[in-house]
Amino acid sequence: QVQLAESGGGSVQAGGSLKLSCVVSGFASSQNCKGWFRQAPGKAREGVATIDNRGLSFAGYTDSVRGRFTISQDNARNTVYLQMNSLKPEDTATYYCATASTPCVLTTMTDFNYWGQGTQVTVSS
Numbered sequence: 380q381v382q383l384a385e386s387g388g389g390s391v392q393a394g395g396s397l398k399l400s401c402v403v404s405g406f407a408s409s410q411n412c413k414g415w416f417r418q419a420p421g422k423a424r425e426g427v428a429t430i431d432n433r434g435l436s437f438a439g440y441t442d443s444v445r446g447r448f449t450i451s452q453d454n455a456r457n458t459v460y461l462q463m464n465s466l467k468p469e470d471t472a473t474y475y476c477a478t479a480s481t482p483c484v485l486t487t488m489t490d491f492n493y494w495g496q497g498t499q500v501t502v503s504s
Contacts, residue, residue, distance in 0.1 A: 381405040381493040383476050388498030391466055395502070399461040401476030401495055407457045410478035410493070412486045415450060415461045417472035417500075424488070427474070428461060431483040443469075466502045473497040 387399040403410060414429040427441055428450035449462040459476055475498075477491035 381407060381410055381478055383478065383493055383495035385474065385476050385495040385498040388474060388500045390501040390503065393467055393502055393504050395466050396462070396464045397466065397500060399463070399474055399476075399498060399500075401459045401461075403457045403459065403476075403478060407478075409480055412479040412481060412483035412491075413452060413459045414477050414479070414483070414486075414491060415459070416475045416477060416488070416491075417470075418475070418497075419469075419472040422472075424475070426488055429483045429486070430459065463500070466500075468502045468504045471500060471502050473499050 382404045383401055385399060385401045387397060391397055412429055412431050415427040416424050417427050418424040427444055428448055430450045430452055447465045452459045475495055477494045479486045479490045481490055
């Protein structure tokens with residue numbers, strides 16, 4: 380079993396920054412792809428960024444956050460981060476971290492089988 384716990388959400392004004400953290404516990408070493416997802420009220424869950432711990436880090440970002448968000452990880456701490464800069468009201472959502480055993484390049488959202496409880500991010504204009 381793998382457990383994930385997110386933290387770092389909150390309320391900020393547009394243009395501000397937040398850093399989300401996700402601690403992965405349990406059989407963390409079995410999880411090769413870690414990702415951040417978000418879901419706004421009334422909208423489908425969407426992928427935000429992924430990072431692969433096989434070899435060099437692989438980071439993929441959805442177009443709406445590229446250049447503003449940065450995913451990183453600290454393998455010694457089994458923690459994945461999402462640094463969010465230049466936040467916009469449309470970034471308001473519940474953010475979830477999730478892990479998959481497959482490499483990110485082969486992984487779709489349905490392959491992420493462990494999820495955290497989510498952390499709320501609210502950006503006001």
